[in-house]
Amino acid sequence: MVRKKSLRVASDKSISHRSVMIASIAKGKTVAKNILFSDDTLRTVKAMQLMGVRINIDSHQVEIDGVSKFGLKEPFDVLDLGNSGTSMRLLSGVLAGQNFLSILTGDNSLKRRPMGRIIQPLKSMGAEILSREGNLAPLAIKGGKLSGISHKMKIASAQVKSAVLLAGLYTQDDVEVVEPYKSRNHTENMLKAFGVDIIENGLSVRLGKNRELNGDLEIEVPADISSAAFFMVFAALKKDFEITLKDVGLNETRSGILDIFNEAGVNYEIKNRRVSGFEEIGDIVVSYSPKLKPFEISGEILPLLIDEIPILSILAVYCDGVSVVKDAHELRKKESDRIKSICEGLKRVGVEVEEFKDGFKVYGKPSHPIKNALIETHNDHRIAMSFLVLSAVSSSNLKISETQSILTSYPNFLDHLSYVNG
Ligand SMILES: O=C(O)C1=C[C@@H](OP(=O)(O)O)[C@@H](O)[C@H](O)C1
Numbered sequence: 001m002v003r004k005k006s007l008r009v010a011s012d013k014s015i016s017h018r019s020v021m022i023a024s025i026a027k028g029k030t031v032a033k034n035i036l037f038s039d040d041t042l043r044t045v046k047a048m049q050l051m052g053v054r055i056n057i058d059s060h061q062v063e064i065d066g067v068s069k070f071g072l073k074e075p076f077d078v079l080d081l082g083n084s085g086t087s088m089r090l091l092s093g094v095l096a097g098q099n100f101l102s103i104l105t106g107d108n109s110l111k112r113r114p115m116g117r118i119i120q121p122l123k124s125m126g127a128e129i130l131s132r133e134g135n136l137a138p139l140a141i142k143g144g145k146l147s148g149i150s151h152k153m154k155i156a157s158a159q160v161k162s163a164v165l166l167a168g169l170y171t172q173d174d175v176e177v178v179e180p181y182k183s184r185n186h187t188e189n190m191l192k193a194f195g196v197d198i199i200e201n202g203l204s205v206r207l208g209k210n211r212e213l214n215g216d217l218e219i220e221v222p223a224d225i226s227s228a229a230f231f232m233v234f235a236a237l238k239k240d241f242e243i244t245l246k247d248v249g250l251n252e253t254r255s256g257i258l259d260i261f262n263e264a265g266v267n268y269e270i271k272n273r274r275v276s277g278f279e280e281i282g283d284i285v286v287s288y289s290p291k292l293k294p295f296e297i298s299g300e301i302l303p304l305l306i307d308e309i310p311i312l313s314i315l316a317v318y319c320d321g322v323s324v325v326k327d328a329h330e331l332r333k334k335e336s337d338r339i340k341s342i343c344e345g346l347k348r349v350g351v352e353v354e355e356f357k358d359g360f361k362v363y364g365k366p367s368h369p370i371k372n373a374l375i376e377t378h379n380d381h382r383i384a385m386s387f388l389v390l391s392a393v394s395s396s397n398l399k400i401s402e403t404q405s406i407l408t409s410y411p412n413f414l415d416h417l418s419y420v421n422g
């Protein structure tokens with residue numbers, strides 16, 4: 001008999017950060033419903049509050065009293081952005097346009113992540129930015145009058161694209177970002193919803209004439225496909241099981257995992273596809289998939305599933321053959337070096353892997369035996385959740401070095417895992 005469960009996973013982290021940041025610099029009040037309250041998104045909330053924005057938090061929604069583009073106040077203290085790359089990089093774009101000093105810091109992981117990618121374009125627009133040796137945080141930003149830019153990005157990064165677009169709100173000059181591949185477009189969608197002119201042409205995004213932001217909006221934040229991914233893979237690997245994941249964001253710049261599911265032969269179906277606000281959403285139904293084929297992740301699909309690679313590596317363990325991830329240098333620059341963390345964890349449980357500079361291979365087999373082991377998460381939430389899923393679908397007993405990091409993106413993950421596994 002098939003066991004069926006239904007779940008609404010954590011709300012979208014990327015959209016939650018952008019709701020708070022963009023509504024703060026808009027005119028008027030914005031209500032963001034079903035926003036994610038996690039350590040990362042609360043860092044963004046606190047930073048905006050420190051700059052004088054009134055944000056009312058009420059069980060599942062926030063009310064943001066926008067102060068308009070030039071209404072932010074110099075923060076009285078350092079902005080501590082914890083573990084959150086999105087907060088640091090996007091906020092830097094906003095701060096580049098402010099005529100005051102701000103100091104941005106974070107935890108040991110964030111202080112090791114590359115910031116040159118935003119420092120360089122923001123400086124060439126006219127912001128003054130100081131950093132630690134090697135373009136590392138803490139950053140000191142003294143913004144002010146900015147000029148235009150046509151920024152050709154070497155890597156596909158939504159955080160870099162967003163930083164430049166947000167800074168671009170503070171000039172009337174031409175501002176353009178060109179990506180090598182399309183990355184998530186939530187900033188573009190949200191700026192449009194607030195009335196900003198955005199001109200998209202293939203891999204180029206330009207700001208048009210109107211760069212004023214009008215709030216008085218209601219935003220509905222969908223469930224995060226990156227969080228849903230853990231339960232999608234859980235369901236594919238769990239015998240006689242089916243899950244319905246409700247209201248998941250299906251934006252095509254985020255849903256590369258579904259293409260990999262097609263390649264691997266995962267049984268899934270999308271129901272109730274609809275548009276909610278300015279994002280496409282739907283319910284994803286995934287069921288046990290006993291015949292899994294190996295897959296390859298490379299090239300332009302990478303940005304469309306970048307945060308799902310840890311959990312897809314768990315799916316690869318049970319595919320009948322060798323799965324490959326390449327062109328994924330960016331994975332080494334996340335909360336941990338994810339190529340290293342994944343390969344180390346898989347080796348410990350007895351899975352053959354081959355690590356290379358920009359990716360790895362996983363030698364999978366159906367009913368792969370999994371050895372009991374201690375998994376080092378390197379304080380990376382996605383590594384912790386991926387191996388907890390492996391532990392739940394195999395009959396092994398994995399010890400996970402810590403689970404605290406999960407609070408950054410999915411505070412009730414452990415409850416949801418015991419619910420589906422119960
Ligand atoms: O813009 C965003 O919300 C994000 C962009 C991605 O990072 P990059 O822009 O560094 O690729 C992603 O990995 C991160 O989790 C969230």
Ligand SMILES: C=C(OP(=O)(O)O)C(=O)O
Pocket residue numbers: 040083084085086087307334335382409
């Ligand atoms: C990379 C991630 O987030 P951030 O860059 O915001 O720290 C993530 O959530 O996997």
